[in-house]
Amino acid sequence: MKKILFRVIQKILFLGSLLLPWKEPALLIDKGSIKGLAEIIRKDGFSSCLIVTDKILMKLNLLRPLFDSLDREGVKYELYDETLANPTLENVEEALRLYTEKGCQAIIAFGGGSPMDCAKGVGARIARPKKKIEDMRGYIKVMKKPPALYAVPTTAGTGSEATITAVFTNVKTHEKFAVSDPYLRPKYAVLDPELTVSLPPHITSITGMDALTHAVEAYIGHSNTKSTKEYALKAVKLIFENIEKAYEEGEDITARQNMLVASYLAGLAFTRAYIGYAHAIAHSLGGIYKTPHGLANAVLLPEVIEFYGKTAHKKLAQLADAAGLDTGRKTVGEKAQLFIDSVRGLNERLNISSKLDIIKREDIPLIAKRAYKEASPTYPVPRILKTEELEDIIYRISSLPKIDK
Numbered sequence: 001m002k003k004i005l006f007r008v009i010q011k012i013l014f015l016g017s018l019l020l021p022w023k024e025p026a027l028l029i030d031k032g033s034i035k036g037l038a039e040i041i042r043k044d045g046f047s048s049c050l051i052v053t054d055k056i057l058m059k060l061n062l063l064r065p066l067f068d069s070l071d072r073e074g075v076k077y078e079l080y081d082e083t084l085a086n087p088t089l090e091n092v093e094e095a096l097r098l099y100t101e102k103g104c105q106a107i108i109a110f111g112g113g114s115p116m117d118c119a120k121g122v123g124a125r126i127a128r129p130k131k132k133i134e135d136m137r138g139y140i141k142v143m144k145k146p147p148a149l150y151a152v153p154t155t156a157g158t159g160s161e162a163t164i165t166a167v168f169t170n171v172k173t174h175e176k177f178a179v180s181d182p183y184l185r186p187k188y189a190v191l192d193p194e195l196t197v198s199l200p201p202h203i204t205s206i207t208g209m210d211a212l213t214h215a216v217e218a219y220i221g222h223s224n225t226k227s228t229k230e231y232a233l234k235a236v237k238l239i240f241e242n243i244e245k246a247y248e249e250g251e252d253i254t255a256r257q258n259m260l261v262a263s264y265l266a267g268l269a270f271t272r273a274y275i276g277y278a279h280a281i282a283h284s285l286g287g288i289y290k291t292p293h294g295l296a297n298a299v300l301l302p303e304v305i306e307f308y309g310k311t312a313h314k315k316l317a318q319l320a321d322a323a324g325l326d327t328g329r330k331t332v333g334e335k336a337q338l339f340i341d342s343v344r345g346l347n348e349r350l351n352i353s354s355k356l357d358i359i360k361r362e363d364i365p366l367i368a369k370r371a372y373k374e375a376s377p378t379y380p381v382p383r384i385l386k387t388e389e390l391e392d393i394i395y396r397i398s399s400l401p402k403i404d405k
């Protein structure tokens with residue numbers, strides 16, 4: 001009965017979403033394209049902006065071309081570089097204070113998903129000054145235009161530059177949660193491959209697997225449109241073709257560019273077609289253990305799509321074709337298994353472990369409960385799972401044997 005109710009809600013949300021304004025960000029693509037952003041901001045009529053980034057990117061001097069071009073165009077900027085990986089509510093409040101005190105007019109998010117989401121949080125708080133971020137948890141609770149947001153991803157992973165979502169960590173409750181609203185979507189996204197060349201191999205691989213998880217979870221779910229299917233298939237193809245190259249030869253600009261495009265397309269796909277249980281569990285693990293988001297997804301993805309069983313086979317078989325796997329005369333079930341095994345193979349070649357040793361037995365019920373809460377009733381997953389089934393998946397990615405109660 002509950003499952004039928006969930007499916008009805010998902011259908012209503014899907015039909016409702018067809019009425020929303022889904023304006024995609026304008027794009028600046030190519031090597032060196034970051035240098036053109038300041039001119040766009042000036043032409044948009046802004047003379048001062050807040051840049052949200054993190055300390056590592058500052059240390060790498062990655063923002064230099066942006067600073068130089070802002071200076072050249074006469075656009076003043078304030079800098080918030082304290083964003084933590086898995087950004088906290090405090091990060092948002094600190095950056096917000098800076099924006100307000102200095103009278104900024106627009107926001108540039110420069111970094112991985114963490115700075116991009118922190119910047120979206122600042123926008124949400126400016127649009128709704130009386131609401132805390134927690135009050136906007138869930139879907140369509142901002143409902144007012146924030147300042148213009150220009151997103152510059154430096155990882156090819158989250159696709160936050162394309163999405164209506166921002167994910168935050170409450171450090172007091174160790175919980176990660178999302179705020180989703182079409183108003184949070186960036187106005188511009190800058191896909192400049194030179195900004196991802198400095199990514200170390202391990203971050204390249206796990207963030208790339210996050211993008212793959214977005215594309216796969218969106219595609220196998222029940223709420224696709226023609227375009228989300230196309231975006232997801234293209235993203236899967238690009239990731240299978242480029243992730244190992246980007247991992248092994250980080251300076252390969254073509255592989256870096258293709259990964260950025262893939263991550264962007266996967267973002268466009270999942271922001272309309274949703275994600276699934278891999279992400280729900282990954283968020284739960286991120287809140288409790290600070291597990292990097294991409295790592296959690298990489299480990300979870302093959303287990304979750306295998307756990308769905310036959311219901312997901314047709315779509316997984318199509319993904320096997322999109323990924324360019326040798327599907328020959330295989331049956332649908334065999335193709336689906338080939339895709340699952342190929343994701344495992346990718347993880348292995350990218351030196352991503354198949355287990356997360358940090359998981360403690362006593363935490364598993366809470367991890368599963370939170371993941372269930374996140375996914376229910378909205379995520380249009382191929383098969384709706386019970387909390388106990390989510391526990392099973394968590395045991396499979398832990399190093400712990402399951403003891404029957």
Ligand SMILES: NC(=O)c1ccc[n+]([C@@H]2O[C@H](COP(=O)([O-])OP(=O)(O)OC[C@H]3O[C@@H](n4cnc5c(N)ncnc54)[C@H](O)[C@@H]3O)[C@@H](O)[C@H]2O)c1
Pocket residue numbers: 054056057060084085086087111112113114115117154155157158159160163164165166167195196197198199200203207210293294
């Ligand atoms: N908003 C969304 O739609 C969405 C989607 C998926 C994930 N997320 C969230 O995004 C966050 C994760 O983002 P992420 O995976 O991009 O990681 P991140 O932004 O936390 O960055 C990870 C690490 O990589 C470093 N880094 C980033 N770019 C670099 C570069 N070019 N060179 C060297 N180092 C670099 C950062 O300084 C950081 O230490 C999580 O909080 C996750 O929940 C959001």
Ligand SMILES: [Fe+2]
Pocket residue numbers: 158210211213214279293297
């Ligand atoms: Fe993700």
